[in-house]
Amino acid sequence: MAKAELKTKHKTEIEDSSSLKGTLASVFLLGFFIIITWVSVYYLFVERF
């Protein structure tokens, strides 16, 4: 009885292979936001005398 329970628990843990698509999207969203703000501030600095 005890053995059988252990086996079933093991199986459910293994089958999980999560997708990182959402993480990738949010990382790039944040990345582009940082790039756009950085570039616009730097452009402001270069453009003014």
Next chain:
Amino acid sequence: MHMHKFEKIWLIFGVGCLIFFLTTVGVSAFYLGNKPPSCLTTVNPEKVDQTKPFDKPGLHKVEGKDWDYELVYVAQAFSYNPAQVKVPLGAKVRVIATTKDVVHGFEVAGTNINMMLEPGYVSEYTTTFDKAGEYLIVCNEYCGAGHHLMSSKIEVVE
């Protein structure tokens, strides 16, 4: 070590951005020579009026230097000397400023000229006035009761 493909992508992206930003700032600082507008020169704050170039505040044409004009400012509570100045358009100007009493700010609104003036130190900034117009100089360091009245004006004219 196993690493997900996406993890490699965003690590390269992040590290790449960091390298790009720091390189840009580094080139700007060490190759183009952009640096804070201060402050290797000292002056006796009690003898500012007798010390060159602060004995003659205002715009002066100079020869044989990297810049065409020197714009000398003396700040004190609660005014700048000169109170108004005209600069020709396109002039390369060295702004030289100091204070006689307490810490003052020197911000030419809408430009990159933004310095802190400290008693005993000379703050300098070189720039080319390439946009005509009126520019307000304001004190942006709280210096006392009249702080909000402290201003001056630069007119860039053709």
